[in-house]
Amino acid sequence: MRIPDRPSAFTNDSARDKYYAVYDRLLGELWPVPVDAVDVQTRAGSVRVHRAGPAAGDPVVLVAGAGGNALAWYRYIEPLARTRPVLAVDPLGEPGRSVQRRTLATGAEVGGWLTDVLAAFGAERAHVAGFSAGGWTAVWAAAQQRPGEGGRVAALTLLDPGGFAPITGRFVRWAAAGAVASMLPRPLRHRMADVVNNGLLRDDGLVRLGRAGGWSFRRHVLIPSPYTDEQIREVAVPVQVLLGARSALHDARAVAARLADVAPSWRVEIVPGTGHSLPVEAPELAAERILSFPAQERPGTAAPNHNSNRR
Template sequence: MRVPDRPSAFTSDSARDKYHAAYDRLLGELWPVPIDAFDVETRAGSVRIHRAGPATGDPIVLVAGAGGNALAWYRYVEPLARTRPVLVVDPLGEPGRSVQRKPLASGADVGGWLTDALAAVGAERAHLAGFSAGAWAAVEQQLGGGGRVAALTLVDPGGFAPIGWRFIRWATLGAAASMLPRTLRHRLAGTVGNGVLREDALVELMRLGFSYRRRVPIPPVYTDEQIRNLFVPVQVLLGAHSALLDAQAVATRLADIAPEWRVEIVPGTGHSLPVEAPDLIVERILDFPTGRHS
């Protein structure tokens, strides 16, 4: 497996500028509450963070998956920020306003930049929530001894099943369908099992993101020992029809090796779980680790 030896980047300055223009416009259109946007320096580059909610308190930190950035969480900010500080990250290695300057050659590198970002904002007991590759980054942050986290919410996470042809087919069909006219694209969302296709703003960014060359390691499957070495409360939310993993198989494995984890399979959802069940995920984040579903 090839190890990334260069930073992720846009193919040209003009492609980057077009993406950033759309990003800024859509942020203004979609973001429901006032935000404070700022950059922090990490070992691998500068990371853009959007902050909303109360000025004090333990923050909820949201990390998007592959191809995503802070805008992917736009439905989450307002309900979460009613009671908690919310920090929404543009991950390094993904298209957005963060700027990667060094290669991310391993999971330790990915977890390292996230640890640096948490340190830069002074987080000590964050609730770290990640989707897919963002969930993998969150786990790597903890396995690397980064601390600063009181709980993890992993949404259809990477690192719990090998990347197979089913997922590659799902991603390829989603990319192709994103280029179709809106009505047809919406109609096909259910057929290809990708709720993002109904999200017009996110699809616009997806199209512009085709000019971004993503160079991030492919997550290997975690060993039982690695899973047992996560010492903070963990909840895992799985799409029942996820193309990334077999939800029932993952749930069964975790029940055996990490019975204290809260694991939930969400009916009627796939790998696009964050856009298919945002209200449920918000509720689970807010009531974990001491909530009703323990």
């Protein structure tokens, strides 16, 4: 695993300020409910968290993937915040209003900054939802908890997550095609969404944000490496995994088959008609799955196996 040699950062102050201007404008345009912005000091830097919803209750914590931040979850905020506190996080190492000050050299360190955020909010039973690399971060935060010892992560929802198969050239080509297509005029970009299998290209706001930081932010992050079977078994909280049927990140059916064997208590669902951009391609379904998981269970009962391909 290649260890980053420096923290991620904008290339200069001017680039950072231009990005923040777009970020703040889109936050005002896209965010559907009142929100409080909080900066949390963690072991590796300052993390921006946008809080919405009721003051009390176990929070839903949203962690975006590579190149993303809290704004990527704008479609989720209103349905989730009706009943639950919501903490949408700008991940360390990604473009946003978080400021990384130390490199993150291991998966445990990546999960550690998220644990620091949960501690700062006093979260004892958080439901953490992570997309792609954000799912990798969430798993590492949960993996450091031990059965019977309690912890701040109570459940995980992983949306087409990294870490369950090696990253291949297919995914690199998919990401590069999306980056090129994002620079096209809007009508052509929308048409290209189907051609390159990337529904994000139809989201004008998020594309505008990506353009603002795409060339002015230098990412120095760990590349998610595949978990061993033992590492998967060490996750001691209920987990559900939503996989894009056409994902370029991995073979969804192969990942589902592996998890059925290694972690039969995990709920695994392959979502038809979606690719790696599952969170923007099926936001209503994903939000519903977050709110309904895990089912209420009596203490001491094991979670059932919910491996499925259903929508």
